[in-house]
Amino acid sequence: MNTTTQANTLPFKIWTRGKVRDVYDLGDNLLIVATDRISAYDFVLPTPVPDKGKVLCQTSNFWFEKLKEVCPNHLVATSVADFPEEVRKHCAGMEGRTVLVKKAKRVDIECVVRGYLAGSGWKEYQENQSVCGVKLPTGLVESSKLPTPIFTPATKAPDGEHDENISFERMGSVVGKSLAERLRDISLTIFNAASLHAESRGFILADTKFEFGELDGKIIWIDEALTPDSSRFWDKETYQAGRSQDSFDKQFVRDYLVKIKWNKKPPVPSLPDDVVQRTRDKYIAAYERITGRSFSK
Numbered sequence: 001m002n003t004t005t006q007a008n009t010l011p012f013k014i015w016t017r018g019k020v021r022d023v024y025d026l027g028d029n030l031l032i033v034a035t036d037r038i039s040a041y042d043f044v045l046p047t048p049v050p051d052k053g054k055v056l057c058q059t060s061n062f063w064f065e066k067l068k069e070v071c072p073n074h075l076v077a078t079s080v081a082d083f084p085e086e087v088r089k090h091c092a093g094m095e096g097r098t099v100l101v102k103k104a105k106r107v108d109i110e111c112v113v114r115g116y117l118a119g120s121g122w123k124e125y126q127e128n129q130s131v132c133g134v135k136l137p138t139g140l141v142e143s144s145k146l147p148t149p150i151f152t153p154a155t156k157a158p159d160g161e162h163d164e165n166i167s168f169e170r171m172g173s174v175v176g177k178s179l180a181e182r183l184r185d186i187s188l189t190i191f192n193a194a195s196l197h198a199e200s201r202g203f204i205l206a207d208t209k210f211e212f213g214e215l216d217g218k219i220i221w222i223d224e225a226l227t228p229d230s231s232r233f234w235d236k237e238t239y240q241a242g243r244s245q246d247s248f249d250k251q252f253v254r255d256y257l258v259k260i261k262w263n264k265k266p267p268v269p270s271l272p273d274d275v276v277q278r279t280r281d282k283y284i285a286a287y288e289r290i291t292g293r294s295f296s297k
Contacts, residue, residue: 034097041264047271055283056227062291065223073221074101104213110154112189116206117144133167140241151184192285206232228286248286
């Protein structure tokens with residue numbers, strides 16, 4: 001199966017086609033297909049990374065199951081064999097990259113939690129010693145561990161546009177103060193629980209982003225969960241504050257695009273075979289260490 005064109009393979013109404021996932025409308029439920037597409041700088045690259053969709057889907061499934069007592073999630077079924085017959089018969093060859101989920105009303109805010117100073121947070125800190133309105137101590141360096149994890153929301157931008165970091169106060173004006181407080185508290189609770197597990201597996205969870213939806217008056221965790229696409233995982237043994245870290249995510253792809261001096265405009269460059277292979281290896285290594293399971297195609 002060509003995992004880069006899956007939106008054309010299933011006879012269901014498209015709910016949305018994201019950069020890396022295709023979502024189909026099944027009435028009360030949605031069918032999510034994690035493709036092997038990879039994006040960087042808000043562009044989908046023309047070169048897929050084999051098995052990426054399976055790795056990320058199964059990583060999410062692991063976290064959703066592990067932390068379901070911390071926050072309920074959208075999962076209905078993770079095995080094709082458990083899908084309704086009219087759906088199952090069209091999903092041959094998609095085991096491991098497809099899930100059936102509850103349809104919820106998405107809250108259009110990226111709920112970002114940072115435990116360390118990296119990425120856009122590090123850039124903002126250098127300018128004003130704060131991140132999204134959260135004042136931080138002076139003297140921190142790149143990759144510094146923060147005194148306590150901080151909640152730094154962002155707008156949920158349309159595809160092709162950048163998410164914008166915003167203050168908690170602005171988030172409250174968008175979704176309401178009560179909901180903003182609940183999402184902040186849930187996000188921090190999930191992050192702290194996930195960090196403990198990650199550390200037990202030799203990882204530092206530097207930061208991550210969550211998405212939530214509302215269903216029957218309750219908040220549920222949706223989209224993806226603590227994957228290398230939505231999180232920074234660093235190796236505990238090689239971590240050193242004061243520099244960028246080797247991460248188990250698509251930073252390797254970004255670094256390649258910087259190296260070739262791509263101007264972040266079309267045409268989007270293809271990836272060479274060695275970059276694709278090393279990226280695949282990083283995703284699989286993250287999955288196997290986080291879950292304690294061997295990845296099989």
